[in-house]
Amino acid sequence: MGAAAGIWRAMQRLADTDAMEVLREREAAMTPEIRPATSADAEACGRIIFEAFRAIADQHGFSWDFPSAEAGTQLAETFIATPSIYGVVAELDGRVVGSNFVAEGDPIRGIGPITVDPAVQGSGIGRRLMEAALERAGDAMGVRLVQDAFNTRSMPLYASLGFDVREPLLLMRGTPRSGPDLGFSVRPMAAGDVGACTDLCSSVHGVARTHELQEALRVFTPFVVEREGRITGYLSAATFWLMNHGVAETELDMRALLVGAGAMRAEPLSLLLPTRQANLFRWCLHQGMRAIKPMTLMTMGHYQEPRGCCFPSVLY
Structure with missing residues (x-):
């Protein structure tokens, strides 16, 4: 009985070790490269902006913020081309999977829109994009953002990064x-x-x-x-x-x-x-x-x- 129990514990430790190794490999595979956005990223960013906002809106029964991927691309092109707006993208295996923007023209910095490809949401990419934006904001007087109140992923993320809720809004x-x-x-x-x-x-x-x-x-x-x-x-x-x-x-x-x-x-x-x-x-x-x-x-x-x-x- 004692020998069987020992074998069982050894097998369990091996299984736990294998599971941890799989988790580490998965996390390594999902660790994106964060870099400044360029004009060549606009189409990919625009598609993700459209798809990410469409997905969360459909999930909760609200109308879309952007009518098409082309509208998202137009916004991304404008933001990337504007000198007072700094953009970052997340890349996995050479593919853009998310973006974020920081408006830098005035003393208070404005962050957004931040979007992540729905296929890889929940993997920590959004946090990395927010951390990059906050690092860029540096010692600015203040930083602000607006989030969809029904998005129960984004509000905890922003709160955990140090943002305070100030105003309930209605579009x-x-x-x-x-x-x-x-x-x-x-x-x-x-x-x-x-x-x-x-x-x-x-x-x-x-x-x-x-x-x-x-x-x-x-x-x-x-x-x-x-x-x-x-x-x-x-x-x-x-x-x-x-x-x-x-x-x-x-x-x-x-x-x-x-x-x-x-x-x-x-x-x-x-x-x-x-x-x-x-x-x-x-x-x-x-x-x-x-x-x-x-x-x-x-x-x-x-x-x-x-x-x-x-x-x-x-x-x-």
């Missing part, structure tokens, strides 16, 4: 029904407005976003709202929520801004609404805007509770 889409408020004037932003908008952002958030505003002027049609002859609010990309952020002195300024911008755009507005701004949330619903999906703002480092009415973009 809202639609055109407000109200007519213009005669006490406010809404118009496209001009280059000469950047200084006033920067000051307004600093008063609300404690930091400026000058570079992001300048980029918005170059790529999108940002809007400002004026009251009594001065700028009291702005938004940066009215119909493109990924890059759309806004600040205003008061909720009434923000309402007037959304109404005015909506009236001047053929496409519906889209924005990430902090739902703790309960009155503005109810107003948006009353105006016929629809809630598309829940998201979460997470930050590391500097964060000031907003001192006004605002909504974030994905990169801030």
Whole structure:
């Protein structure tokens, strides 16, 4: 009996050793090379961006963020070509299996989108991509990201890396029904407005976003709202929520801004609404805007509770 037990224990130790060796081989095989993104990576990154977001959306019954792989590729091409955005990719056996981006133009760094090929998700590649992005951010004043609130993989990952949950968000889409408020004037932003908008952002958030505003002027049609002859609010990309952020002195300024911008755009507005701004949330619903999906703002480092009415973009 004793000899049989000894043989059994020896066989068990051998099996455990074999299992550990298999695990080590698997981990070694799944250890990616992390390197800077290049223009040659755009198509692979775009395909993965599309497939990764499609997979998580389908799993939870939400609409897709990107309608096609081509749309994902267009975003990847733009980000890789933008000097103020740093991109990294993960490679396995010479094949791109994931990417991440860091917006570096302003004091607060914005991370995302981070995506991993669905075929290799859960293998630690996402953590490696996040660690590379945080290493790149270095000693920046702060870092921010926005994640899908229904994604129970990404939120624990970000929290384990040091990010704090700051705001529950809802992606809202639609055109407000109200007519213009005669006490406010809404118009496209001009280059000469950047200084006033920067000051307004600093008063609300404690930091400026000058570079992001300048980029918005170059790529999108940002809007400002004026009251009594001065700028009291702005938004940066009215119909493109990924890059759309806004600040205003008061909720009434923000309402007037959304109404005015909506009236001047053929496409519906889209924005990430902090739902703790309960009155503005109810107003948006009353105006016929629809809630598309829940998201979460997470930050590391500097964060000031907003001192006004605002909504974030994905990169801030």
